[in-house]
Amino acid sequence: MPFFSLTPLPTILPYKKKIINIIKKEYCNKSKNIFFPVVHYLSYLKYNNNCKGNKSNNCINSTYNNSKNLLIKNRFFSCNSKESEKDLSSIKMTSTVPQVVSLDPVTLPIVYQTPIDSMKIEINELNNVLVNADEGLLVFLVKPGDHGSNNNSGPNSLITIKTKTNDPCVNEFLTAENIDNFNGKLGNSKLFCIKNSQKKYINIAYIGSICSNELSEFEIRTIVSSLVNLVHENKFNKMSIIFEIDLSANLFRFFLETFFYEYMIDERFKSLDKVMNVHNLKELFINISNGTELGKELEKARTYFFGTYYASQLIAAPSNYCNPISLSNVAVELAEKLNLNCKILGIKEIEELKMGSYLSVGKGSMYPHRFIHLSYKGKGEIKKKIALVGKGITFDSGGYNLKASPGSMIDLMKFDMSGCAAVLGCAYCIGTLKPENIEVHFLSAVCENMVSKNAYRPGDIITASNGKTIEVGNTDAEGRLTLADALVYAEKIGVDYIIDIATLTGAMLYSLGTASAGVFSNNDKLINKLYNSSKTSNEPIWQLPIIHEYRSSLNSKYADINNVSSSVKASSIVATLFLKEFVHSTPWAHIDIAGVAWNFKTRKPRGFGVRLLTEFVINNAI
Numbered sequence: 291m292p293f294f295s296l297t298p299l300p301t302i303l304p305y306k307k308k309i310i311n312i313i314k315k316e317y318c319n320k321s322k323n324i325f326f327p328v329v330h331y332l333s334y335l336k337y338n339n340n341c342k343g344n345k346s347n348n349c350i351n352s353t354y355n356n357s358k359n360l361l362i363k364n365r366f367f368s369c370n371s372k373e374s375e376k377d378l379s380s381i382k383m384t385s386t387v388p389q390v391v392s393l394d395p396v397t398l399p400i401v402y403q404t405p406i407d408s409m410k411i412e413i414n415e416l417n418n419v420l421v422n423a424d425e426g427l428l429v430f431l432v433k434p435g436d437h438g439s440n441n442n443s444g445p446n447s448l449i450t451i452k453t454k455t456n457d458p459c460v461n462e463f464l465t466a467e468n469i470d471n472f473n474g475k476l477g478n479s480k481l482f483c484i485k486n487s488q489k490k491y492i493n494i495a496y497i498g499s500i501c502s503n504e505l506s507e508f509e510i511r512t513i514v515s516s517l518v519n520l521v522h523e524n525k526f527n528k529m530s531i532i533f534e535i536d537l538s539a540n541l542f543r544f545f546l547e548t549f550f551y552e553y554m555i556d557e558r559f560k561s562l563d564k565v566m567n568v569h570n571l572k573e574l575f576i577n578i579s580n581g582t583e584l585g586k587e588l589e590k591a592r593t594y595f596f597g598t599y600y601a602s603q604l605i606a607a608p609s610n611y612c613n614p615i616s617l618s619n620v621a622v623e624l625a626e627k628l629n630l631n632c633k634i635l636g637i638k639e640i641e642e643l644k645m646g647s648y649l650s651v652g653k654g655s656m657y658p659h660r661f662i663h664l665s666y667k668g669k670g671e672i673k674k675k676i677a678l679v680g681k682g683i684t685f686d687s688g689g690y691n692l693k694a695s696p697g698s699m700i701d702l703m704k705f706d707m708s709g710c711a712a713v714l715g716c717a718y719c720i721g722t723l724k725p726e727n728i729e730v731h732f733l734s735a736v737c738e739n740m741v742s743k744n745a746y747r748p749g750d751i752i753t754a755s756n757g758k759t760i761e762v763g764n765t766d767a768e769g770r771l772t773l774a775d776a777l778v779y780a781e782k783i784g785v786d787y788i789i790d791i792a793t794l795t796g797a798m799l800y801s802l803g804t805a806s807a808g809v810f811s812n813n814d815k816l817i818n819k820l821y822n823s824s825k826t827s828n829e830p831i832w833q834l835p836i837i838h839e840y841r842s843s844l845n846s847k848y849a850d851i852n853n854v855s856s857s858v859k860a861s862s863i864v865a866t867l868f869l870k871e872f873v874h875s876t877p878w879a880h881i882d883i884a885g886v887a888w889n890f891k892t893r894k895p896r897g898f899g900v901r902l903l904t905e906f907v908i909n910n911a912i
Contacts, residue, residue, distance in 0.1 A: 398611050398612050398617065398619070398620050399607075400600070400603055400604075400620060401558065401603065402627075404554060404596065404599065405553075405554075405569040406553070406554070407592075408572075410572060411573075411575075412574070412576070413575075413581045413584055413585035413588060414576070414581045414582075415580075415582060416453060416532070416534075416577050416579045419454070419455040420530075421460050421486055421492065426526060426527070426529060427493045427495060427528065427529040427530070428492060428493065428494045428495070428532070429497060429530065429531045430453070430496050430497070431532065431533055431534060431535060432451065432498060433535065451464040451465075451532075451534070457486050458487055459484065459486050460487075460492070460494070463482070463484050464494075473498070474498040476513070477498055477513060477516050479495055479497045479498070479516045479519075481493060481494070481495045482495070497513055497517060497520075499513065499534075499535055504536075504537075504541070505545075508805075514548045515552065517549065518549065518552045518553055521570075522553075522555075525570045526570065527571060527573070528571070528572065528575075529571060529573070530574075530575040530577065531576045532577045533578035536578075539586075540825070540827075540828065541828070543587040543590060544828040546588065546592075546595070547591050547901070550591070550595035550599075551595055551598055551599055551897070553571070554599055555568060555569070556894070558603070558607075559608070590723070593723060594901050594904065597716065597719040597722075597897075597900045597901070598896075598897035598901065599897065600714070600900075601708075601711035601714065601895070601897040602894065602896070604617070604620070604707065604711040605704070605705050605711045605895035605897070606895050609685035609704045612684050612704065613685075613738065614652070614659060614682075614684055614736045615660065617684060617707070617710070618634050618660035618662055620714075621662045621714060622634060624664070624714060624718060624721075628717070628718065628721030629721070630665065630666050630717060631664065631665040631666075633665075634660055634661070634662060634663070635661035636658065636659070637649075637658050637659055643755055643775075643779065644755045645661075645735070645754070645775035645778075645779075646755070646775075647753070647754040647771045647772070647774045648661075648735045648755075648772045650746040650752040650762070650771065651683075651737055651739055651746065651768045652738055653742075653744045654689065654740040654741055654742040654745025655737060655738035655740045655742075656740075657737075659735070659736065659737045661734070661735050661776075662682070662710070662714075662732070662734045663733055664714075665729070665731045665732065666717070666721060666732075667729045668725050669724075669726045671727055672727060672729045673727045673910075674729070674786050674911070675729045675731075675783070675784065675785040675787075676729070676730050676731070676786065676789070676906075676907060677783060677787070677788045678713045678716060678789050678790075678903055678907075679709075679773065679788065679790040679791070680707075680712055680713035680714070680732075680733070680790070681706065681707065681708075681734070681772065681794065682709065682710035682734035682735055682737070682772070683736075683737065683738065683739055683768060683769060685703055685704055685706065685740070686703040686706040686738075686768065687739055687740050688700070688765065688766035689739050689740070689765025689768060690741060690745060690748055690765050691766040692766075693766065705793060705888050706793050707734075707736070708887035708888075708899075709734070709790070709792040709883065710736060711895075712898065712900050712903060714732065714734075715900035716732065716899070716900050716904050717730075717732045719901075719904040723908065725908050726911060728907060728911035729785075730907055733779065733780055735773070735776040737772065739766075739768040745765070746762060746765060747762070747765070748762055748765055750762045754774050755775045755779065758774075759850045760853055761846040761853070762853055763852045763856070764853065767853045767854045769794050770794065770865050770868050771853060773792060773869055774868070774872040777790060777869060777872040780876075786877065787816055787878070787879075787910075788877070788878040789816075789820075789878070789881065789903065789906070790869070790878075791881040791903070792880070792881070792883065793882075793883055793887050794862070795861050795862040797884075798862050798883075798884040798885045799884060799885045801834065803885055804885050804890065805830065805885075805886070806831060806886065807829070807830070807831045807881050807883045807899070808833075808834045808882045808885075809832065809833050810835075810836050810863075810879065810880045811833070811879040811880070812836070812870065812879075813878065816879050817833055817879065819906060819910065820902075821833075823902055823905040824905075826909070827901035827902045827904070827905040828901070831881065831902070834866075835863065836866055836867065836870065837867075840863055840867055841867050843856070843858040843864065844868060865882075866880050866882075881899065
């Protein structure tokens with residue numbers, strides 16, 4: 291449930307008179323502070339012309355209740371009144387959140403407490419299936435090709451369940467070998483409603499799995515999708531899942547993380563009458579072989595889930611809410627919650643560091659630049675220092691090379707800060723898990739790429755913080771310009787590894803599609819570490835080559851380097867070659883998540899990279 295819902299100004303204007311009348315009535319009859327639950331966002335309304343002659347100093351304050359202990363749906367207004375009747379001519383609307391730009395929302399709402407936090411979760415052995423929930427859901431993951439004595443996997447195949455429960459009526463149903471229109475194929479589901487031994491209704495669902503005993507990342511996502519649809523559509527409050535297949539610890543944790551993540555629906559920006567209220571599940575029981583051992587993965591799964599969900603909230607927030615100011619404020623808030631060191635650089639500090647490449651990109655925006663630097667230092671002797679750099683373009687219009695062509699997806703360009711979101715999500719996980727013997731720096735050069743009279747232009751020559759001059763061949767190749775100065779900054783810290791993560795090139799969609807991120811590196815040892823982290827996090831990556839002969843295509847007649855190539859079409863490789871100019875000798879990897887940051891089927895962010903980066907940090911802390 292979100293903290294609050296906001297509605298744009300045009301939607302609320304018809305309600306203005308009615309709301310004013312309510313305020314007048316309560317205002318005149320109450321002698322103390324009164325709180326009015328208001329569905330809509332009213333900060334824009336003016337009350338100067340409603341009454342005349344008021345000499346009082348009363349005001350209505352729009353307050354934002356971001357308490358971590360209470361999730362509220364309504365916006366509340368406070369009216370300070372006196373017993374005597376007063377008019378409202380001097381009432382002013384003031385916000386407790388500082389206004390950066392008039393008429394633009396500046397608070398980025400983040401849900402810190404989710405239904406997962408209060409959900410009762412038990413993980414038990416497979417031989418201890420208890421059916422004690424009335425009006426709940428009992429789910430069996432079944433394999434195709436192993437259905438009854440006929441042992442066929444056709445459309446009329448028979449299903450038998452090997453697991454026994456403590457309820458005779460349920461066991462009798464499970465032994466029935468006549469289930470129509472269900473063949474056990476991956477993701478298929480069938481729901482039944484029967485009475486248990488206590489004469490209470492219980493729902494039983496079959497979800498198709500696979501024949502082998504090891505599920506893949508894709509197969510787990512498919513099963514979870516069917517599972518979540520069942521829960522949301524039927525609003526079950528209790529559920530038991532019976533795994534008749536074995537899972538490794540990593541895959542089981544990934545199942546939990548994926549279920550938690552897909553279960554959540556982001557409704558922060560919906561009006562109250564549009565909120566779906568589907569988060570009804572209060573109890574979750576999982577029965578699986580080696581359940582006692584796998585139960586140890588639960589808390590880590592909760593942490594990874596929220597780190598991913600946190601990143602997802604940042605990515606999903608529209609750019610008028612998620613801007614450089616509000617995003618940096620959220621980073622400060624995160625650092626305070628987790629006791630991380632925090633440094634936010636403003637324009638003055640960025641200029642002092644001579645980050646001309648980064649500064650040029652955000653010149654067209656009404657929001658000033660903000661450079662985020664969070665850091666974590668674990669207990670014990672520090673064995674490794676790591677810098678994680680995320681691309682932080684809160685909206686990418688393309689600049690004067692405007693994203694106007696078909697397929698440019700300008701409407702989706704709020705997601706161009708997915709790299710920054712992944713780094714901040716990783717900061718949450720690391721700050722929560724607190725690995726020892728490791729130091730981590732979380733960096734992002736945040737700005738917008740907009741068109742205005744102040745914006746940088748194609749053909750401009752700018753100077754990065756390492757002294758290299760750059761000819762701007764294309765203003766829509768802005769991410770590499772911000773990353774350039776961020777990489778120089780990271781190397782000056784003196785770290786053992788630098789990893790940047792960015793929605794850098796649309797070409798990645800053509801190279802690897804939406805199933806895997808591309809990774810480039812100047813160090814084979816670092817690549818191997820990332821591959822190991824990819825396997826344990828179930829976030830797939832694929833190494834692509836850095837072809838050095840393409841470097842000459844970035845040569846500029848007037849500057850040290852151009853930010854694009856006019857001759858080489860392998861733009862993901864060319865972009866990596868550009869970034870490589872700003873890393874001197876530190877082992878470095880570049881992860882391009884342009885194809886995997888957004889789920890085009892579900893139309894929601896994936897939060898890709900949070901688990902991958904967290905696993906990398908933890909593995910290096912061992």
